[in-house]
Amino acid sequence: xxxxxxxxxxxxxxxxxxxxxxxxxxxxxxxxxxxxxxxxxxxxxxxxxxxxxxxxxxxxxxxxxxxxxxxxxxxxxxxxxxxxxxxxxxxxxxxxxxxxxxxxxxxxxxxxxxxxxxxxxxxxxxxxxxxxxxxxxxxxxxxxxxxxxxxxxxxxxxxxxxxxxxxxxxxxxxxxxxxxx
Numbered sequence: 255x256x257x258x259x260x261x262x263x264x265x266x267x268x269x270x271x272x273x274x275x276x277x278x279x280x281x282x283x284x285x286x287x288x289x290x291x292x293x294x295x296x297x298x299x300x301x302x303x304x305x306x307x308x309x310x311x312x313x314x315x316x317x318x319x320x321x322x323x324x325x326x327x328x329x330x331x332x333x334x335x336x337x338x339x340x341x342x343x344x345x346x347x348x349x350x351x352x353x354x355x356x357x358x359x360x361x362x363x364x365x366x367x368x369x370x371x372x373x374x375x376x377x378x379x380x381x382x383x384x385x386x387x388x389x390x391x392x393x394x395x396x397x398x399x400x401x402x403x404x405x406x407x408x409x410x411x412x413x414x415x416x417x418x419x420x421x422x423x424x425x426x427x428x429x430x431x432x433x434x435x
Contacts, residue, residue, distance in 0.1 A: 261312035266372060267400065268305035269338060270393060272298050273365035274401015276345060278413060280358040288353065294408050295349035301404075302342050309338075330375040337368040369393050388431050395424045 275298040282288035310316045325332045344361035351357045373390030402417035 259312075261308040261310075264308035265305045265312070266393075267396060268301055268308065269341075269372070270369060270396045271400035271404055272302040272305065272345070273341070273362075273369055274397040274399075275301065275404050275408070276348075276358075276361050276365050276401075277397065278401050278405055278416075279353065280362040282410075283353055283355055283358045288410075290352040290354065292349050292352055294410070295345060295353055297408060299342065299345045299349060302338070302345060306338065306342070330371060330378070334368070334371045334375045337364070337371045341365050341368045365397075369397055386435065388427075388435065391427060392424075395420060395427065399424060 275294075279288060279294050279298065288294070310319055313319055322335050323332055326336060341361065341364040344357065344364045348354070348357040348361045370390065373393050376389045377385050379385055399417065399420040402413040402420055406412045
């Protein structure tokens with residue numbers, strides 16, 4: 255891997271970790287197992303902010319980052335940037351609302367959409383080796399595993415069973431994928 259591609263890997267993994275954190279927080283809010291604390295949502299937002307900084311470091315001209323939104327009709331990369339912006343705004347609203355249900359659900363839905371768009375960004379027909387569903391599947395497994403792994407960092411009860419299941423699914427997919435494709 256070229257060194258200039260590393261910021262994109264960092265952006266992708268950290269943004270997916272943020273989405274995983276948001277999904278688990280939302281699930282716990284809906285189950286009534288999470289008290290309203292802004293700190294949890296702040297951390298999810300800060301993880302996304304760190305991801306965004308990494309993405310900006312990839313650009314040759316960071317001062318012209320807004321140009322990436324020009325081609326929303328045709329480019330998945332432009333849609334990915336819009337998705338990350340909308341997801342970040344929803345996490346911010348959830349932070350301001352102290353983690354209430356409606357904004358938390360909205361943030362989760364936009365987070366899922368962001369990961370789907372990230373998967374489509376890497377499913378370009380020109381990239382034959384990865385232009386299949388495996389990349390998107392692995393992105394969602396990353397959301398699952400990284401979200402579960404990050405929860406103890408918030409001083410919340412760990413999602414050990416879900417983390418274990420996510421790791422097993424990841425291993426199974428990594429073993430099965432070369433056989434299938």
